[in-house]
Amino acid sequence: MRLAFLDDFRNQEHAARLLAQLHEERPPAVPLKIMEVCGTHTMAISRHGIRQAIPAWVRLISGPGCPVCVTANSDIDTFIEMARQPGVIAATFGDMLKVPGTRMGLAEARSRGARVHVVYSTLDALRLARENQGKQVIFFGVGFETTAPTVAAALLQAREENLTNFFVLSVHKLVPPALEALCASPELAVDAFLCPGHVSAIIGPAAYEPVARDHKVPCVISGFEPADILQSLAMLAQQVAEGRSEVELQYTRGVRAGGNPAARELMATVFEPADARWRGLGTIPGSGLRLRQEFSAFDAAARFPVDAGYSREPKGCICGSILTGKKTPPDCALFGRGCTPDHPVGPCMVSSEGTCAAYFHYEV
Amino acid sequence: MNDEEKKVMLAHGSGGRLTQELVQSVFAAGLGNPILDRMEDAATLELQGRLAFTTDSHVVSPLFFPGGDIGRLSLTGTVNDLAMMGAVPLYVAAGFIIEEGFPLAELGRIVTSMREASREAGVQVVAGDTKVVERGAADGVFITTSGIGLIPDGVRISAAAASPGDAVIVSGTIGDHGVAILSQRQGMDFEVELRSDCAPLGGLVRGMLEASRRIRVLRDPTRGGLAAVLNEIAIASGVSVEIDEERIPFRPEVRAASELLGLDPLVMANEGKLVAVVAAQDAGRVLEVMRSHSLGSEATVIGRVETAAGERPRVFARTILGSRRILSMPSGEQLPRIC
Numbered sequence: 001m002r003l004a005f006l007d008d009f010r011n012q013e014h015a016a017r018l019l020a021q022l023h024e025e026r027p028p029a030v031p032l033k034i035m036e037v038c039g040t041h042t043m044a045i046s047r048h049g050i051r052q053a054i055p056a057w058v059r060l061i062s063g064p065g066c067p068v069c070v071t072a073n074s075d076i077d078t079f080i081e082m083a084r085q086p087g088v089i090a091a092t093f094g095d096m097l098k099v100p101g102t103r104m105g106l107a108e109a110r111s112r113g114a115r116v117h118v119v120y121s122t123l124d125a126l127r128l129a130r131e132n133q134g135k136q137v138i139f140f141g142v143g144f145e146t147t148a149p150t151v152a153a154a155l156l157q158a159r160e161e162n163l164t165n166f167f168v169l170s171v172h173k174l175v176p177p178a179l180e181a182l183c184a185s186p187e188l189a190v191d192a193f194l195c196p197g198h199v200s201a202i203i204g205p206a207a208y209e210p211v212a213r214d215h216k217v218p219c220v221i222s223g224f225e226p227a228d229i230l231q232s233l234a235m236l237a238q239q240v241a242e243g244r245s246e247v248e249l250q251y252t253r254g255v256r257a258g259g260n261p262a263a264r265e266l267m268a269t270v271f272e273p274a275d276a277r278w279r280g281l282g283t284i285p286g287s288g289l290r291l292r293q294e295f296s297a298f299d300a301a302a303r304f305p306v307d308a309g310y311s312r313e314p315k316g317c318i319c320g321s322i323l324t325g326k327k328t329p330p331d332c333a334l335f336g337r338g339c340t341p342d343h344p345v346g347p348c349m350v351s352s353e354g355t356c357a358a359y360f361h362y363e364v
Numbered sequence: 365m366n367d368e369e370k371k372v373m374l375a376h377g378s379g380g381r382l383t384q385e386l387v388q389s390v391f392a393a394g395l396g397n398p399i400l401d402r403m404e405d406a407a408t409l410e411l412q413g414r415l416a417f418t419t420d421s422h423v424v425s426p427l428f429f430p431g432g433d434i435g436r437l438s439l440t441g442t443v444n445d446l447a448m449m450g451a452v453p454l455y456v457a458a459g460f461i462i463e464e465g466f467p468l469a470e471l472g473r474i475v476t477s478m479r480e481a482s483r484e485a486g487v488q489v490v491a492g493d494t495k496v497v498e499r500g501a502a503d504g505v506f507i508t509t510s511g512i513g514l515i516p517d518g519v520r521i522s523a524a525a526a527s528p529g530d531a532v533i534v535s536g537t538i539g540d541h542g543v544a545i546l547s548q549r550q551g552m553d554f555e556v557e558l559r560s561d562c563a564p565l566g567g568l569v570r571g572m573l574e575a576s577r578r579i580r581v582l583r584d585p586t587r588g589g590l591a592a593v594l595n596e597i598a599i600a601s602g603v604s605v606e607i608d609e610e611r612i613p614f615r616p617e618v619r620a621a622s623e624l625l626g627l628d629p630l631v632m633a634n635e636g637k638l639v640a641v642v643a644a645q646d647a648g649r650v651l652e653v654m655r656s657h658s659l660g661s662e663a664t665v666i667g668r669v670e671t672a673a674g675e676r677p678r679v680f681a682r683t684i685l686g687s688r689r690i691l692s693m694p695s696g697e698q699l700p701r702i703c
Contacts, residue, residue: 012610012684019685040626049687226685341695352626362689 011227018230019053025237027057033189034058034236035182035325037175038196039066039353040224046358048226058233061325062358064178064281065196067143068095068351069323072277074311075171076101079140081306082169083114088304089132091125092140094118099347102311122147122154129158129166138300141170145202148172148289149263152270155291155298167300170290173276175199176207177287183215188325192218192236194229197251204259208247216245223251270295279313279347280320319346322355329359336360370468377462377496390468391492394475395482399455399490407490409455411514416451418442419510427474427504429548431541431559432635435474438507439481439489440564440635441586447566448582448638450521450573451513456482457491458509463502474505485564487511513566519573525580526601530669531647533640535568535654536561536662538590539618542632547621558617563636568659575653578643585639588694589631591679593639595693598677606680607667607691631694641669 036042042062045051051060064070080101083090090106097107097118110116115135119125122139129137141151151168158166175196182188195208200221208219218239222232232250239246249255267289276288291299313320316334321327329335329348339345341357348354375382392401399407422438443453458478462471482489540561547558565584572579581601585593590612598605614629622629636659642650647665654660672678679691 015685047683047689049683049685049689052687052689053683053685226683361692 015227033191035063035190036194037063037065046362062355064323066353069347077308077311081308089115089137095351098350122150138167141168146198149266152266169300172289181284195221200255205247212245218245219247280323314345317346319348329356372466395489397488414515416449416513418445421508432562435478436481442509442511443485444584446513447569450519451515453513455490456511459493461506464499523600526641528671532667535638535660537613539629539632541635561636571653576646578646581641591630594679604670604672608682611666
């Protein structure tokens, strides 16, 4: 059933019809700047050639939607330093492996003897801890509201099992505070947000109300198929044309009005909001998640006080500006020359959801 | 100890009596033929003409997967490389590196499926070698096979032979092997009704070559998938290739699994599919012959070769929205998305 559904939304005629409708709209006086804040949208836009197909008056720019990319270098350096401690097994999602830190990336740390395991889910990391009782397993908690509940579930499970060798370095991030920070920035004028489908399935449409109401920026929560994205762009254009700024839901088959309260409760049981450092955006108050006091026994930050030394951005890398929509990958002098997926300088070129990777792999 | 519990021991690789026993009871019993049965230091072969000669190592994990196992894979991998040069595969040599403690019964299963695959491919395994290494020094079994095939007169197939105007054909659905393996890997709690397409392609190729002598390129899209092969052809021939995304055949399960895991089926491995670049005027005839063969029943023209005028050789994909995107050479290992 799911298949029929997807095919329908990828269906050529359906997408072509939506595209034609968008081309028939009366162009606004100035081009519309629409920011997508989800790495999966970024990839879909590049992969399906949406940027080339839509009218020139719609400008799509990428925002801080790739969880690996927005992770601050200082946090990456800290995790690498933890991974290099004796007796430690570092567990991470694969995308983080090739991201260069200040001095080295995780892949290089591994080649120099650190035990770094790629896991496909938080439960794999938990299993690693169970199977290696003599070792300390540290999981790198990277991700948005989609990932955090699964990490919370793993931590509750670890407590249930009395696992004393499982730890999390939580650098989880929350999407709405980042959007508000972007809106507040005088440098960047975004006309509308294409909001993430998966994250919204957890937090629900109401989470974007402050953005739409206080900052007057229209929001549409979109699915990931070409037809989803085209329909969402049309909905945003219509809001702008009519002078509205509301939160609308295009991805009705994936997002419920109230989001997923059970997942949010799981998150709230284990985590509490905290200030967080974002690559490109700096520190945003209340935009991260740290482990609650009751879970401090699992908190890698508390249990492994490492000194990773100073952290800095790679020389010449403009990932920070790309993540905030100020620049696009072709603006970077390193793009496709000094920085490629095989020899990345910045995270946006490595991650499977990175904007530079999307441009490099798919766009002419 | 019954046969089910017997394990390969280090002594099985020592060259002594146990080695003899293993060779006789497993390898000769499973793969025997008059040339192998002579048990000389090397096989002697009578061959005349242009030969194709290749080798391929196999380290797949898990060793047994839906639609095949390392035995079948190691045989088809090498004979398909021969077939992709237009050669008729004839003889194969196989080297086994076995981890101490590996169950003999499983080794027997692997050898049996090698035999079945060699029958399907019409080849004989004429030489072999066995080494046993300490536990942990290998992962179950690694198999390296080498193969020799005879190229018929007048057949000149090369990745460098594609020229503008040629048609690009795939022999069937893309990504089946990669997704079948992935669904079995530890840590992937994911079940799909999907089998590897692992199969010897020599028979399919023979029919194609009989139908047309204007087949320019043949490649099996194994590691790196369709994306890698098309890029290799573009670079080797100094041309661009444009494919139409909508025309690429996929099994619904492959599409769904890729969707869920955030993987691109175009870079997934295939083990029983080929890509052919054929002169446009012969494309219809070749397609017809392919479709009449069981391994090519879903063969489709997916694109064409273009001049790489003024730009470097590239592969483009026409998306369902009608825009053109790059289909790049895959890099690194594909991993599921994290968000």
